[in-house]
Amino acid sequence: MRDVSNSKASSSWMGQLDIRVKVVGLFTVSMMLIFIKNPVALLFLGACSSACLLSLKKYRVTFTIYALVLFGWVCSLGFSWLLEQLVSSMKEQSLVQTVTPFLRMWPLTNMGLAVSLSMEVGHSLGVLKKLRLPRIIYLPVMVALRFIPGFMNDVKQLRDCLRIRGIPVSIPQLVVHPLRTIRLLFVPLVIRALRLADELAVAAELKRVGYGKGPQLGRVRLRCNDHLFLAGIALALLVAWSLPRGGSNIECRTRNIECRRIGEEE
């Protein structure tokens, strides 16, 4: 079977980075994304984080997730248009307004996947414990990150099982038979996800994770690459923060349309 969490990824440059640096990077980017509203800046951060993710050479997974996000955006465009037609008081949504939430998700998804697919869980748990983070924080974080490759493996197996059974699952099928397709995908995945969560908890307990002094890791020093990665993140965020707001013209135009319409009504 094809590898969904390639061990080779952990030997890539992302895999060689200290887990603390990756988690701090992920946390910083997610915090900054709350405040960054400029679509050009989000686009820039998305492109930078995509480069990180693509360097792991997990193209199939990456593009599948991008296709799903794209599908979500197209759906949101469709529903916005439908609401405008049905509800007369509904404000017209610009392209930028509908794309911004998805642009915000993009860097976050990239960073989350890149960290998840390039880490060694056992070692990372030990290092995080050394950060003196409370167990209630580092254990769920690591289990959540470990959940991603396991879940992706299940999705792949489910796709094969559906193909064997002769049940087509595709985006056109999702549009034509939404309830049926959702049930076919979600019932086994939800059951598996619940079991996987339970299994991971048992696996951690049986390994005595979180108890006692924890691993003897000695003094784990950050290396040159770790510093460069942190500097790169800081630089990317700084550039993103200072970028001019490219989408403002489009929004102004939308407002003008609204003004004109109101004026016409008056």
Next chain:
Amino acid sequence: MIDFKNVSYTYPYQSVPALRNINLHVGRGEALLLTGASGCGKSTVGRIVNGLIPEHFAGTLSGQVLIDGKELRDHAFHDMTQIVGSLFQDPEQQFLSTTVNDELRTALEWRGLSAKEIDEALHPVIDRLGLRSKLDDSLFTLSEGEKQKVVLASVLALKPRVLMLDEPTANLDPIAVTELCKLLRELKRDGMTLVIFDHRLYWLESLVDHVGILEDGQLAEHGDFQTLEKHRDRFGLRAVRGGMSNIEQGISNVEGNPPRPFGTPPKRGISPSLGFQVSSISFAYPRKAPLFEELSLHFPAGKITALCGTNGCGKTTLARLMIGLEKPKEGAFQLNEESIAGRDLLKTSSLVLQNTELQLYMRSVEEELTSAARAAGTPLDVNEILESFQLSNTRNRHPQSLSGGQRQRLVIACALLKNPKLLILDEPTSGLDGRNMRLLAGQIREAAERGAVVILITHDHELMNECCDLVLNCAITG
């Protein structure tokens, strides 16, 4: 070492107890085998022995459980993991990491051992279980048997005093079973207490001191290994005899006639040339060494072929290629003398994988069968199917709520409804008791008699002897 005194246990939200008045004693350095029909309560006993009940599973536990002379409730759970090592039936349940090396080291690291101490603990176990070449591999790419070895290595490296093994041979090839048996005998000689839950009994005669047969949560019989022979029919157990020497030769003769060697011409009036022809296929996973080069095989129609061989030799990959889930780099396939490829392969064939949870989608067992029949365009008599697979009392239940054995039977019933010309089943009897194994063997035999090419990927010798005509033994070369 382990004492159960009038132990009863009821799972949360259940009215019927899973265990009732169990009394057991296993001394230090002794080996106990617990067996019985699927769903008899074996796994529940295991969960009590390793402390998951009551720590992880709530519910009502009564009676007295003593582990290492101390009440179970007085042991802190994380200390229990130092006394009892557990090997579950599904090895994936125990993986916390994603690579073999990381998985093996994690538990030792959390016991506070230094890197040198970890290496000292791991190296002998890694060599003993032949895992050295797999250390950098992802756990997701290993075969089921290899996954089981990884879990066993990580448990043995911790040097527990009690080793609890749930269906340890379900996914192991015959050579690995022989090795496991030898390893367990050595551990027992060194004073380790063994508690084994298994349906497959033939390999245990030289190992276990006591056996217990569970039925509906009660210890119905208790005694020495001969007890199994006496009560085999009553409890629907599997065969208890089968020399290890036979297993070492590759194919065992558990009971009955041995499978005929590969290449015997088919009977029942089906032309020997009909069947599934694999012609000069080559295949390699991305960035991996070639798995098959110029491989040619013929699987006759109307026959059941057992595909066996060492763990990780590519049996499941061959099955995925044959039904069109993977594409060979070179080569072609022919079904009943006609070339076939891609989507046509998927349309005319069925593959039943080991993970049954992902193969059931509907709201009830009946709906599952109806949907499978509709997708295949075959007429359906639900009552007949339910009866023949002994699922009548589950008709309106959600498929995901069924027991492992019931799910397995339902998935196979759905695969057969497709009326496939090529049917491949991957370890269809792993975790099944003797009665259910024989039931499945009968159903598989019927599919072959209808003219299908049937391939069983299995290490289950009893199943092979029960229904297989031919055996194809795979081996890693080069």
